[in-house]
Amino acid sequence: MALKDFINQFKAVFNSLSLIQKVSIVTATVAVFLTIIVLVIWANKPVYKTLYSNLSSDDAAKIVEELKANKIPYELKDNGKTILVPEKNVYELRLNLAQKGLPSGGGAGFELFDKSSFGISEFAQNVNYQRALQGELARTIKSLDEVEDARVHLTLPKERIFVSEESSPKATVVLKFRNGANISRENIKAIASLVAGAVKGLTIDNVQVVDTKGRLLSEFLSKDYEPLLLTQTQLEYQKHIEKNLESKINSILSRVLGPDNAVAKVTADIDFTKKVVSKEEYDPNPVLRSQQTVEIESKNTPNAPGGTPGVSSNLAEPNNINNGSNSEYSKAETTQNFEVGKTVTKEEKPIGVVKKITVAVLLNDKKVVKEEGKKSKIEYVKWTPEEIEKIKKLVESAAGIDVNRGDRIEVTNISFDTTHDLEVASFYNKQEKMSLIFTIAKYVLALLIVVLFYFLVVRPILKRLETVRETEEGTFVAAGATGKGESVDISIGEEIKFPKTIEELEKEIENELEESAPVDVDTVKTKVMLKKLEEAANEDPETIANLIKVWIKGGS
Numbered sequence: 001m002a003l004k005d006f007i008n009q010f011k012a013v014f015n016s017l018s019l020i021q022k023v024s025i026v027t028a029t030v031a032v033f034l035t036i037i038v039l040v041i042w043a044n045k046p047v048y049k050t051l052y053s054n055l056s057s058d059d060a061a062k063i064v065e066e067l068k069a070n071k072i073p074y075e076l077k078d079n080g081k082t083i084l085v086p087e088k089n090v091y092e093l094r095l096n097l098a099q100k101g102l103p104s105g106g107g108a109g110f111e112l113f114d115k116s117s118f119g120i121s122e123f124a125q126n127v128n129y130q131r132a133l134q135g136e137l138a139r140t141i142k143s144l145d146e147v148e149d150a151r152v153h154l155t156l157p158k159e160r161i162f163v164s165e166e167s168s169p170k171a172t173v174v175l176k177f178r179n180g181a182n183i184s185r186e187n188i189k190a191i192a193s194l195v196a197g198a199v200k201g202l203t204i205d206n207v208q209v210v211d212t213k214g215r216l217l218s219e220f221l222s223k224d225y226e227p228l229l230l231t232q233t234q235l236e237y238q239k240h241i242e243k244n245l246e247s248k249i250n251s252i253l254s255r256v257l258g259p260d261n262a263v264a265k266v267t268a269d270i271d272f273t274k275k276v277v278s279k280e281e282y283d284p285n286p287v288l289r290s291q292q293t294v295e296i297e298s299k300n301t302p303n304a305p306g307g308t309p310g311v312s313s314n315l316a317e318p319n320n321i322n323n324g325s326n327s328e329y330s331k332a333e334t335t336q337n338f339e340v341g342k343t344v345t346k347e348e349k350p351i352g353v354v355k356k357i358t359v360a361v362l363l364n365d366k367k368v369v370k371e372e373g374k375k376s377k378i379e380y381v382k383w384t385p386e387e388i389e390k391i392k393k394l395v396e397s398a399a400g401i402d403v404n405r406g407d408r409i410e411v412t413n414i415s416f417d418t419t420h421d422l423e424v425a426s427f428y429n430k431q432e433k434m435s436l437i438f439t440i441a442k443y444v445l446a447l448l449i450v451v452l453f454y455f456l457v458v459r460p461i462l463k464r465l466e467t468v469r470e471t472e473e474g475t476f477v478a479a480g481a482t483g484k485g486e487s488v489d490i491s492i493g494e495e496i497k498f499p500k501t502i503e504e505l506e507k508e509i510e511n512e513l514e515e516s517a518p519v520d521v522d523t524v525k526t527k528v529m530l531k532k533l534e535e536a537a538n539e540d541p542e543t544i545a546n547l548i549k550v551w552i553k554g555g556s
Helices: 003-015 019-044 058-069 085-099 122-142 184-198 222-258 384-398 419-466 502-512 521-539 542-552
Strands: 048-052 075-077 080-087 147-153 171-178 207-211 263-273 275-282 287-302 327-339 342-349 353-363 366-372 376-380 410-412
Touching: 019 419, 048 058, 048 085, 048 410, 058 085, 080 085, 122 147, 122 184, 171 184, 184 207, 222 263, 222 353, 222 384, 287 419, 353 384, 384 410, 521 542
Parallel strands: 171 207, 353 410
Antiparallel strands: 048 080, 075 080, 147 171, 263 353, 275 342, 287 327, 366 376
């Protein structure tokens, strides 16, 4: 079929449609074309990817200026803190911007001195140095995982000739933490040490760290805070021990009893007293260290001089009276030195020794599955004393209970209140069901729209197009004749029986009329002819249909 014939047939079918059908077809056609246009535009639209996020206002303004200068499309999100560019340009832009020192991390750094000016004053030079130092410190602090943004303020006093006139530098750090971030005292001390180490003459005591909520975080760095810091450290150490033991006990109980069927709490008594014990012990059995023996022998001969006159009182030997007889003298002395053994013991007991542990374990009722026919039912029953004793021994082993040290453990079986959990579970089940129903409803509605569109728009159009389609057998679809688009054979066959001609009908009418009747013959002929046609159509509709075929075939 030629395109012109198809267009003419389509026009004929379209003109034969009702107003509602015409509006539906036009609307559907416009909707299809609009959908195609939107899909084409969406498919050709570039995919944007994050170039930088969490930018400061200065960095965002400089990067946007560069993007405008290079005529690169961009999008802003998060109140201008996030910049998105086409995906194909992301990495190239990052390299180009990094070459230009962007982003600078909020605040200028030592790049302030990249362009030197010969006419700058000493005051301006000092101000630029302070700005650069503050910017570099802020960038370094922002590199921490917990910190989203940071600002550093330095007070750098002028150098004086006399030491007595000099004042100490001071610093203030303002921190903005990420959502849900928790910074420890060790991190705060590290930040203060970082700032103090970067500034000449700055001590950690003169660094104040504040967060965006107005809380002073570096209070514990002062010496006046040391007693309270010690107490807080001890409490944290105690909580750490208790939490560690609770984790061990709950881990074992959850394996044995199932999750959320037991709760264990531990209280630890910690001794933080610092003790140094010195002890000296002496050996009861002394040891001979040295021994010295001195022996003296003396003999007197008669008529021999007894010594130097006048010094007889200084002689070691007794005065020998020379009576003309021989005399002898001997003497022996022994000196012994003993060493007494001594043991000196110095014992320094560690701080934070566990003195006593108390453990409380609460058990939920035991779950028992009972079969009732084909269905199973869960019932809660109390634990037996033997089972509680086994659980108690298990907990003792896990917690390292020492009865001699005074440790205690208590295991009690009490039914847990699960009404809140049931309400929460019911709420979430309803939410899931509603979400599932809503999802199914969306798909069903979309399917229903497609089906209705097919039956109300597409199918009628196809049926109308079929009414004007000529087949090879010479058949046409009845254009609105049957209302259902059924095919009717209009080919002329030998079996077709034609009705009587008009002349034959007129002769029959004249014969039926009485010649003496004073009537208008033409009027009577017309009425009789219509009546005959009506009777013929009722008695033999096939013949009338064949007659209409002939008229259609002949172009009448």
